[in-house]
Amino acid sequence: MAPETLRRSNLGELKTGSKVNLERAISGEVRFGGHFVQGHVDTIATIESITPDANSLRFSFKMRDVENINYVVEKGFISLDGTSLTVTEVDFDKATFGIMMVAYTQDKVVMATKKVGETINVEVDLTGKLIARQIEALMAQEYAKEDSKLGQMIERIVERKLKDMMK
Template identity: 35%
Template structure:
C-alpha cells in the first residue's frame, strides 16, 4: 500500500525482458528510502515492484509480462525518469490517498499548461475499466502521484488535474509530452463501492447496498 506522495525520482534501465534496474538520481540512496530492504515493495511510476537486489546506487526488481502489457513500463526507454515511493509503514502520515500499486490501465497526456501558479494537465483515457472510476473531485493516481480530478467528462474518458509547482517540479510530470502514456490507478474505495452497489462487472451475490439503504442510514 502507498499514498501517492512521491519520495524521489530515479532513472530506469531494462535488464532483459524480466528485470529493471532503478538508479537513484541523487547518487547515494535517498534519505526517504534508507530503510528499504530485500523483498520490500517500491512503487515505480505507480507500479508495485519487489526489490530483488540492492546496489550502492539503486536496486533491481523483477517485472512480469502482465506488468509490461498493462503498464507503460515496457514503453520506457533506458534512461527514462520514474517516480519512486516506498510502501506505507504503520503509523506513517497519509497525505495523499490509498494507492495499491496495481495499475488499472493507461491514459495519455493531452496537454499541459501553466496558469495561476499551477499546472493544468489533461489526459485522455481509452479504457472503460479505468474511466469508470474517474469522477469530479475524486482521487486518481497518475504514474503513482496522488492527484485530485479537477474536471472530467461524464464517461471519465477525459479528465484534468491541477498540479502545484512543487509536485510538477519534483516528479516526472515535468517530463511528460503530449501523447505520452501514463499509468492510472483509480481510487480503491470507489471499486469497493461499485462492487457492493452491484456494479455490472462485479455484481455481488447477495443483496448488496442500495441508494435507499444508504439514505436510511444517514448517507443521503
C-alpha cells in the same frame, strides 16, 4: 517484468535511462496526510493537453480503457505515474479527466516533464471499484430470485421501451 504489468502499464515503452517515480510505502507509525493508493496500475491514459495556469500546470488525459473512467470523480483522487493527485474535471462520455499540478509537485515528479501524446500509468480509486463490485453482486443475487422486485422492474422498463419503439 510480468506480462500483466506490460499489458496494463506503459513500462514496455520505457528505454534505458527513462525516469520513473519510486516511493517507499509509509509505515504505520507515520502521520498520513495524503490519498490512499496501492501502487497498482489499472490502465494507461494519454496526455491530451498541458496548460500553464499561474505557477501550476493543468493536465487533461484520455483513458485507454474507457470503463475505468467510472471510478474517477471530480475532487476525488487518482494516482498518475505513482503520484496521487486531485481530479479537477471528468467527462464520462469522452473518457477524459483533468488534474492541476502545483509548482512544488512539478519539481518532485517525472510526469511534469512529459509532453502531449505521451502516456501515463493510472491507478483509479480502489474504494470506487469495491463499491461497484458489491453493487453488481447484490443486483445479480436480487435479479436471480424467483419473485425478484428488481426483475419485475426491469421487465416493466423493457416492455415500456418496446411499446415506445413500436409507435
